[in-house]
Amino acid sequence: MMQNEIDFAIELATTEGWNPGLHDRDCFYAADRNGFFIGLLNGQPIACLSAVKYSDSFGFMGLYIVKEPYRGQQYGLRLWHAGLNYLKGCNIGLDGVVAQQDNYIKSGFQAAYRNIRYQGLTGGQFPCNPELIELANIPFAQICLYDSAFFPADRTKFLKLWLTQPDSIALGIIRNNRIVAYGVIRPCRIGYKIAPLFADNPLLAETLWLGLLAAVEENQSVFLDICENNPHARALVKRHDLQIVFETSRMYTKYMPTLDFERMYGITSFELG
Structure with a gap:
């Protein structure tokens, strides 16, 4: 093709x-x-x-x-x-x-395991947090290293374009000169998707989530695909009253890769993993 x-x-x-x-x-x-x-x-x-x-x-x-x-x-x-x-x-x-x-x-x-798509609305106040910055201000190599905990192979070529899509917003959180969270919100055929959403702890995930929601026009549909293996991700969608749209089963031919599910609040793509 x-x-x-x-x-x-x-x-x-x-x-x-x-x-x-x-x-x-x-x-x-x-x-x-x-x-x-x-x-x-x-x-x-x-x-x-x-x-x-x-x-x-x-x-x-x-x-x-x-x-x-x-x-x-x-x-x-x-x-x-x-x-x-x-x-x-x-x-x-x-x-x-x-x-x-x-x-x-x-x-x-x-x-x-199951991946589950949830739907909510954009809007709200941008968090007053100096650690929350545009991802473009973080060295790309550092982002790729952080991302490697959540994907079983190198995807540098993909990320280089995914993180800089037109009309998208990519944010990260830096603490002690180290990336501790990053996420992307991009326009879709309907509303927006936040994908991925990775963070070291629930508080950082919440800050990043709120920042991404506030970075685009308000009262638009927003979608987040969570992995059911992360109870903190389940708590986030419940706390914000997001509604289930549909689910998939993540399947493998040989074995389930070792991924850092506890820091994975939103997967990147149903199509490419």
Whole structure:
């Protein structure tokens, strides 16, 4: 799939109600230019899949969608096998929607935990905290090092674009010359998403959450995808009265990577991990 063809996949994701970001395409493509597959029928695109190879040992699959009139006719299965073959030898992760989880289990995936999307509203007062600064003022290498606790492979190429998307706000918290939290809020087809939201403790997560909400126009829908493994993340969405939208099962083919769930308040992407 060429870079401009990823727009087709993002449109299908929009149709499915996944609410992608307005500027996700280039970030996705930067992660792995060879990791996007398109299914054609008589020259027309009918299906898509991403299978991003972050390293020789880890990959992530997503954007597995077949246009509705062509479902149940094995078109998607061809793409699926192409993606699995591309990631052969890797521990492969994905976020499986409820309706497809049994099929993923048949393909060798094992459920690890749930990721849950919540919805609230933007607005509020920006925290009066001199430690809360624009992420652009923090050395990129330091951000990547901090991020490595939350993802099982290097994703520097992806982050370089993800953290600087047009119309997005990226904030971090520095304490004793060390990054202790960072997050990004970006515009989506509907409202905004905060993704990721990483912080060393609940108070820092709360400060960062409030700062990101206040950094964009108020009274807009905002979405946060939390990992159920973090009780502090569950407490944050409950405290702010966020409502569940839908859930996925994070699944892997080999094993669940060791990640710092207690500092993970919002994952980055259902599509790329």
